[in-house]
Amino acid sequence: MFVNPYTFVPLPERVKRDLPRGHLSLTDGGLSGWFDVVWRFDSDYLLPQDGTPPGETGAVLEIRGSTVKGAVRAVHEVLVDGCLRVFDDDALPVHRETAVQHSAWALAVVSEIDQVTGAVTAVQDCDAVVWIEMAQVHRVVGPDALRSGGRLRLLAGLPPGPATLSPADPTLTEKDRGGRVRLRGDVELAMDPDGEEWVFHVSDGHARRKDRPYYVAAGRRSQRVRQVEPGAWEVFRRESRGSGDGPAKQTSVTSHGTPVDPTHPSWPYADVEFRKQSVGRRRCADGWLGVGDTVWVSRGSGPVRRLKLAMLWRAQGSHPAARRVGASDEEVDKGPSSSPLPCVDPEWLCPTCAVFGSADTGGKRRKAEQRSYGAHVRFGALRSVDPDEREAEVAVTSTEVPLPPLGTPRPSSGMFYLSHAGINVD
Numbered sequence: 378m379f380v381n382p383y384t385f386v387p388l389p390e391r392v393k394r395d396l397p398r399g400h401l402s403l404t405d406g407g408l409s410g411w412f413d414v415v416w417r418f419d420s421d422y423l424l425p426q427d428g429t430p431p432g433e434t435g436a437v438l439e440i441r442g443s444t445v446k447g448a449v450r451a452v453h454e455v456l457v458d459g460c461l462r463v464f465d466d467d468a469l470p471v472h473r474e475t476a477v478q479h480s481a482w483a484l485a486v487v488s489e490i491d492q493v494t495g496a497v498t499a500v501q502d503c504d505a506v507v508w509i510e511m512a513q514v515h516r517v518v519g520p521d522a523l524r525s526g527g528r529l530r531l532l533a534g535l536p537p538g539p540a541t542l543s544p545a546d547p548t549l550t551e552k553d554r555g556g557r558v559r560l561r562g563d564v565e566l567a568m569d570p571d572g573e574e575w576v577f578h579v580s581d582g583h584a585r586r587k588d589r590p591y592y593v594a595a596g597r598r599s600q601r602v603r604q605v606e607p608g609a610w611e612v613f614r615r616e617s618r619g620s621g622d623g624p625a626k627q628t629s630v631t632s633h634g635t636p637v638d639p640t641h642p643s644w645p646y647a648d649v650e651f652r653k654q655s656v657g658r659r660r661c662a663d664g665w666l667g668v669g670d671t672v673w674v675s676r677g678s679g680p681v682r683r684l685k686l687a688m689l690w691r692a693q694g695s696h697p698a699a700r701r702v703g704a705s706d707e708e709v710d711k712g713p714s715s716s717p718l719p720c721v722d723p724e725w726l727c728p729t730c731a732v733f734g735s736a737d738t739g740g741k742r743r744k745a746e747q748r749s750y751g752a753h754v755r756f757g758a759l760r761s762v763d764p765d766e767r768e769a770e771v772a773v774t775s776t777e778v779p780l781p782p783l784g785t786p787r788p789s790s791g792m793f794y795l796s797h798a799g800i801n802v803d
């Protein structure tokens with residue numbers, strides 16, 4: 378018995394809906410009756426926390442009929458091409474990025490936020506980015522002081538005398554295979570009031586390869602201001618949601634409205650370590666950014682279309698779940714016709730809803746209109762019985778086992794499915 382059979386069976390290509398027969402009578406050849414069913418557990422059954430203590434002779438195991446009904450309904454859906462009763466058609470999956478074009482991104486400093494909503498409305502993007510090995514950075518700014526958004530005037534301290542840190546100078550920098558401009562390992566940095574202003578960006582070290590050095594991104598400050606599209610901020614908020622740091626209440630200003638920049642005592646940060654060494658502090662990915670915070674922005678001259686906190690970050694999928702199961706915009710709006718979206722109209726039900734019942738849970742109904750259809754089947758409680766003498770109820774004894782951690786189901790993940798027939802045909 379499976380709670381979600383769509384992990385290994387394809388979705389129905391077409392759901393046929395019709396007027397259900399109703400509950401008025403058993404005319405037209407209708408039948409009524411019941412089955413006694415013996416269920417056998419194929420795997421261990423997880424008892425609730427307040428179940429029988431392990432090892433003690435317990436009571437007769439009783440499982441509510443509604444628990445079984447949901448699972449039987451799922452199997453019925455698969456067998457007769459019913460709708461997906463429990464389904465969030467708006468869900469837009471967010472995935473971890475696997476590859477990135479470094480040249481498409483610029484480091485930027487947040488220069489303006491909306492005082493009411495906290496949305497980032499403008500940034501100043503850096504005109505160059507140089508990746509500097511952690512040890513080289515630590516010679517001018519130690520791990521205690523290094524943080525995202527920290528600014529320094531820097532020169533390349535080359536003999537015979539310090540020179541401007543120019544990213545285009547081949548004696549100072551080189552390009553790596555990923556297209557990043559890196560400071561050469563033999564170049565020493567020097568803090569100098571005559572140098573240009575650079576801003577550092579520190580990000581989480583967990584996802585980085587442990588056999589390579591940690592490089593800190595440094596951006597050369599420019600005064601160029603770019604507006605941020607409102608849509609870019611919304612997507613950033615959505616993509617931040619899966620982060621372990623958040624979501625948090627507004628952190629870009631204090632409760633008194635004072636801006637929280639990277640030097641403010643309330644700046645939300647996390648310590649970054651790499652190979653057991655302290656790197657510095659990164660800004661928490663709590664879904665907010667304050668003036669002075671660093672962020673990666675899509676490179677270009679027009680308004681910023683995307684914001685992210687790390688080069689390899691998260692990316693929102695472009696098709697909501699409804700589109701992934703083949704529903705048209707009209708079906709999302711008005712209710713399904715032939716797609717597997719959950720039935721909403723009690724006079725237009727799939728074969729599974731016509732038997733197991735239907736409830737409009739989408740919240741789209743007008744004026745609390747009643748849009749449910751009662752089930753034709755009821756499941757009584759399951760009680761544990763003797764395997765040989767099925768009339769005799771017996772008590773069960775439980776044992777304690779360590780449970781593997783449960784992850785979040787990822788229905789949008791390709792390897793979830795053995796067959797892709799009928800899915801994502803476009």
Ligand SMILES: [Zn+2]
Binds near residue numbers: 719726727731
């Ligand atoms: Zn249905």
